[in-house]
Amino acid sequence: MSEAVTRPGITTDALLASLDPLLRGWLPRQRWFAGKGRPVSGFHLVTATELLPPTARLGLLHLLVRVDQPLIPGRGGATTAQPADCYQLLLGVRRELPPRLAPALIGHVTEGPLAGFTVYEALHDPRLADFLLEALRMRARVGKLRFERAMGRDIGEGLVPRVLAAEQSNSSLVYGDTYILKLFRRIVPGLNPDLELPLKLAREDCAQVPAPAAWFLADLPDDVNVLGVLQPYLKGTTDGWDLALRRLTEGADFSGEARALGRATADVHLALARALPTVTLGRAQVELIAEGMAERLDAAAGAVPALLPYAKALRTAFDALADLAAEGTTWTAQRVHGDLHLGQFLRSPSGDWSLIDFEGEPSRPLAERRMPQPAVRDVAGMLRSFDYAARSAEPWSPRWAGECRAAYCAGYAEVSGRDPRTDPVVLRAYETDKAVYEVLYEARHRPDWLPVPLAAVHRLASNGPATNGPATEAH
Known part of the structure; x- marks a missing residue:
């Protein structure tokens, strides 16, 4: 050399x-x-x-x-x-x-x-x-x-x-x-x-x-x-996005795989919590998180006019998170994947799932990507990914998306001991934040895909459930 x-x-x-x-x-x-x-x-x-x-x-x-x-x-x-x-x-x-x-x-x-x-x-x-x-x-x-x-x-x-x-x-x-x-x-x-x-x-x-x-x-x-x-190199694997689209095209069920993906996500989250320090988020920290979400919403609404009619209603998701923190609710934060979606999972011929690409969202500062965050941020990313997959097929299948989202949360609960749906306020806030990010991204890079996150925005602005499935309790 x-x-x-x-x-x-x-x-x-x-x-x-x-x-x-x-x-x-x-x-x-x-x-x-x-x-x-x-x-x-x-x-x-x-x-x-x-x-x-x-x-x-x-x-x-x-x-x-x-x-x-x-x-x-x-x-x-x-x-x-x-x-x-x-x-x-x-x-x-x-x-x-x-x-x-x-x-x-x-x-x-x-x-x-x-x-x-x-x-x-x-x-x-x-x-x-x-x-x-x-x-x-x-x-x-x-x-x-x-x-x-x-x-x-x-x-x-x-x-x-x-x-x-x-x-x-x-x-x-x-x-x-x-x-x-x-x-x-x-x-x-x-x-x-x-x-x-x-x-x-x-x-x-x-x-x-x-x-x-x-x-x-x-x-x-x-x-x-x-x-x-x-x-x-994981030879012979298929990424979760391609597999989901294939099942959609075949009219086949994907909820079993979604449940396995939930279990795999929880396994990784538990390992990350063991490997690196966790922190407790109190009122001050959660209010900062909610303010950041609101600021990103304002910036996105300023750049994408189609988002403006929903901005006021979407903000209620972030206000509800801050209100819950003001009442004394706390959350645990840990290191997470940071950009979790179906394409980050690879399925082996034996049926095992592997998770790759821990870089996080490259557009965000490195210091932010390395900060402990609520694990539900990754969960929200996966819920949005199931919705994307369902809406990429014709005709749009809300039942398929709902079954996958519910199965994923159930699988996550099997390993972690906690179903993300039992904390609907924080889950809705993070899914809303993700949908706002998607609106801005699609408007800039793939305008033809803009209706996909806008449909989620419409549901979230109507205070729709963060995931389909059993009724959840307030946290």
Whole structure:
């Protein structure tokens, strides 16, 4: 492994200048680029590491790049400052690009230290993908990059890599149906929950969550930055979303699987509560949570006019939560998944469920994603996911959704000892908050899906039950 960050005489400014014209056109087109809709005004290199120094045949550059974009106009012409996002880039460098790598082309460099070279997305090059796995296997240190491997874990050689096309906010490489390497694209300082929580759960022998085999980080002055995690590849599994849609298409029952999903969720929650501290949320903390929900509602209603007629009624869900706290009710908060939905669960051919992707909602600050929260937040996410699945089929089947939601809560109660439906105020608040988030997301990214969360908004604004099923008691 080379220890040089850049070759003598090559400055990071010169390297960036040579890549700038190419990155301006290529970055905004990537699925994982968060700043779509705003032009790129500049770049700043955080780190530049030559994993393989460019030669006439092959090179591999690892970059952490901050992307400057214009301020977002706000109400009344005001502008909202946005911190520059930092992205992880892995760039292959060759004099000539073989035809098989043509779809990975970024561009041809015309000036600077890489003049005359062709730059491309390195993940599509098996030789460069092999290098990443070897670095993890050998626990390499290259510049500010540190590759680590779980104690006692041997990583085999000769595993053929391929890019997984299904990723959106990140990128993944599968190695020989044995491992999957998740590469985080948008990098924030601190310990990413997608490494932190599976490591903690492995120590609790939590069978539902695959244990990390290896990972790599960037050691920077402000904090450690998690760049990628290697986990076992669960070959032959089907994700919960695809399975639910298949059952819907067949007109088949899904409540048995929903019940198993509830049990699996509770198993993970109990393991997280054992592995990490829990806290008690009193009046002050719950009022802050309710205020945050109300603020997100106001912001969403300002951005999506279709939400405005429901805003006043939706706010009552958050007011009721704050009122309950004022009466002395408390809740336990713990670490949770943070972005739970059917697509995060994988079902093995034997029928067992595994839970993946503990990163949380990438749009939320890392500190918030790592805070203890009521476990019902994850439950609300799953209830919304059953509704999404049901409404994606024609005709819309409210009975199917209701049966799944009720079975999920019943399964959760079997393991946890507490049915989420016995706390309807907090469940309604969290499901309302999730539906408001969905309205904003769909309006921005998938307008055709907007009727799905709006239907939930209509029900929740009418004070409809957070889940179908038996009548519940007030907490």
